[in-house]
Amino acid sequence: EPEVTQTPSHQVTQMGQEVILRCVPISNHLYFYWYRQILGQKVEFLVSFYNNEISEKSEIFDDQFSVERPDGSNFTLKIRSTKLEDSAMYFCASKFGQSASGNTIYFGEGSWLTVV
């Protein structure tokens, strides 16, 4: 079964450093997302991306965050200058479309980011 893959699975970084989290969505999917889950808390929406632009973003997704689809397969989340409170599991997700059959959203295994 096709799946969303994420790298790295775990990254430790120093406060203030830039981090790039990578995702390969399912190949025919058109909508891409990043979510995060701080330890012990709810899964929170960060950003959605369609047709090479951000379609929606949350309050969390401030100027420190950016997303990019540099080629036909990868979807990246960049955190420009990490803070301690950015420590979380970051999930990439994708779906095919907006129709009834295409609205199933698949998540990757997550990238666990620890900021020290």
Place this chain on the structure above:
Amino acid sequence: GEDVEQSLFLSVREGDSSVINCTYTDSSSTYLYWYKQEPGAGLQLLTYIFSNMDMKQDQRLTVLLNKKDKHLSLRIADTQTGDSAIYFCALATYNTDKLIFGTGTRLQVFP
């Protein structure tokens, strides 16, 4: 904004049925999903239901949707120890593309 709540814990004996509940506030939900998260792992899609349905069955899983009461449930028949995990309900609404997740219910299955 939308608020989605779940009970935090559920403990069942192996072989019994489990019922995990989810309540929400926004009546404009379109798709309602159930995800499973095992320790240290990602979010595995279990099943979903469209808002014009009342029930959906998929092998051991039965999803019930009561739109009037804004209540969603997931029933797992013949619960196994491998079903032990955190279960999240998540909702999508008409005016947004994002999912709103519940707090998650930790299901523990004991022999």
